[in-house]
Amino acid sequence: MNISRLGIRVLFVLALAVAGSARPAAAADPPTVHAIADISQEFTFYMDGRFHRQYLKDVAASTQNWGTLSKLDLDNANLLLLVAGNPRIPYSAASIEHVRRFVEEGGTMLLMGNGADPMPPGQAVAAVFDARFTTTRARKPIGGLGELDGEEIVFNGGTVLDLGADWTTLATDRDGRPVLGSRRFGKGNVILGARGLFGRKPDASDPINAEWITPMLVSRAATKPVDPRKRPRPIRAELKREIGPLTLQYHEGTAPFAEAVYDVYREVRPHLVEITGVEPSPGMIKSMLILPTGGGGFSSGVLIAIGAWWGNYPEQRYPMVELVAHEAGHSWVLPHAEPLWNEPIATWLGIETGRRLGFPEADATIARQIAKARRRDPDLTKLNPLAEDAHRDVIWGKSYFVFEELERLHGPGAMAKYFQTKRRLVERERDGYSMDDAVAVWSVAVGADLFPWFQSLAFDVDPSRTDLETP
Numbered sequence: 001m002n003i004s005r006l007g008i009r010v011l012f013v014l015a016l017a018v019a020g021s022a023r024p025a026a027a028a029d030p031p032t033v034h035a036i037a038d039i040s041q042e043f044t045f046y047m048d049g050r051f052h053r054q055y056l057k058d059v060a061a062s063t064q065n066w067g068t069l070s071k072l073d074l075d076n077a078n079l080l081l082l083v084a085g086n087p088r089i090p091y092s093a094a095s096i097e098h099v100r101r102f103v104e105e106g107g108t109m110l111l112m113g114n115g116a117d118p119m120p121p122g123q124a125v126a127a128v129f130d131a132r133f134t135t136t137r138a139r140k141p142i143g144g145l146g147e148l149d150g151e152e153i154v155f156n157g158g159t160v161l162d163l164g165a166d167w168t169t170l171a172t173d174r175d176g177r178p179v180l181g182s183r184r185f186g187k188g189n190v191i192l193g194a195r196g197l198f199g200r201k202p203d204a205s206d207p208i209n210a211e212w213i214t215p216m217l218v219s220r221a222a223t224k225p226v227d228p229r230k231r232p233r234p235i236r237a238e239l240k241r242e243i244g245p246l247t248l249q250y251h252e253g254t255a256p257f258a259e260a261v262y263d264v265y266r267e268v269r270p271h272l273v274e275i276t277g278v279e280p281s282p283g284m285i286k287s288m289l290i291l292p293t294g295g296g297g298f299s300s301g302v303l304i305a306i307g308a309w310w311g312n313y314p315e316q317r318y319p320m321v322e323l324v325a326h327e328a329g330h331s332w333v334l335p336h337a338e339p340l341w342n343e344p345i346a347t348w349l350g351i352e353t354g355r356r357l358g359f360p361e362a363d364a365t366i367a368r369q370i371a372k373a374r375r376r377d378p379d380l381t382k383l384n385p386l387a388e389d390a391h392r393d394v395i396w397g398k399s400y401f402v403f404e405e406l407e408r409l410h411g412p413g414a415m416a417k418y419f420q421t422k423r424r425l426v427e428r429e430r431d432g433y434s435m436d437d438a439v440a441v442w443s444v445a446v447g448a449d450l451f452p453w454f455q456s457l458a459f460d461v462d463p464s465r466t467d468l469e470t471p
């Protein structure tokens, strides 16, 4: 996914909000279509609820599968939504057989994708039903056939399909080559479509072709009755491993990546302890979920997630070292996150860990961010990073500058002194933790009143606004 790491965190909060909200009233209430979108082979925010909002919200009860596909309970589901997936995680033979049997027994499976070189793993799923993706680009316009005759078909591009004799072509490109097809298989149905026939935006704002996609899915799902009183529930990644303060969560497909992330965690943990001078905060029970994506990571309080091949791991190691140390670093900071520094301090912990492990990218990351801040505030004395309209570059660059300067002026181990002092002075039960509080703690940690120094860097901090002792 071409989503920045920061963006992915913000979007995930939205994802949780959507997942937790009530579904709108359905046409059949309770609905007779039970859909499961698989996000275990490849995670996207789109498949995590947005497909439902675009095509199924009025007709189906839907959920997502985060766990091993071959173990997914499909007994009370009649619509399975799959994507072609990422070559890093093949569909296992057991998963393909599980899908085949689901369809044979009456279920409907929609597989969306494009051919590519290398061919995506969904090719093995399509092949079981005697169909294949190709690498030949489809040419617009797209026209409907049979039940889609006369339908307007929007197409965002993709490749044509190679369909076996038992398939019915539902849409073709300008040259008459299929981009959408369907067939009966056992008691159920398979639909195979080029990816560009369906929406893709994480905010669900592009429900293209909904006027025919929805009925196409609903009519086929009717071949398998479900018990509408038993709504489908999300299926979690089912494998677990305890690592330090964290529980690693993954499934069979992400297991190799979980092992690799675990290795990174084991490597960075002693450095986090040394940099902060303390162990992770007690009682901070956290899970680290391995997501089948290269799109980044997020932290949502109790759960942190790591994109399995973030930064092209394992070919590139530094981005993963920085990300794992960052996400784990939150466990050292909580329960009292610094208001301005929640993310910068976690990333700085990641960068400092990378520096200790000898990655040249670490120093370069710091220098680049401070240079960005200086473009807006050349001597870093004018712009208050706590201001409501403070630019991201000022917040991050100035934060890094402060951490580096505190180490230079009050080190070695200034950050460890800060963390140790914070643990000592700030009670767990304390309500809130302001930047005034943080500067007071820094002052005690280094044995000097740092309020004037922070103020000289345009931080709006004031000793009279904190009840913590200052030297």
Ligand SMILES: [Zn+2]
Residues within 6 Å of the ligand: 299, 326, 327, 330, 342, 343, 346
């Ligand atoms: Zn974070």
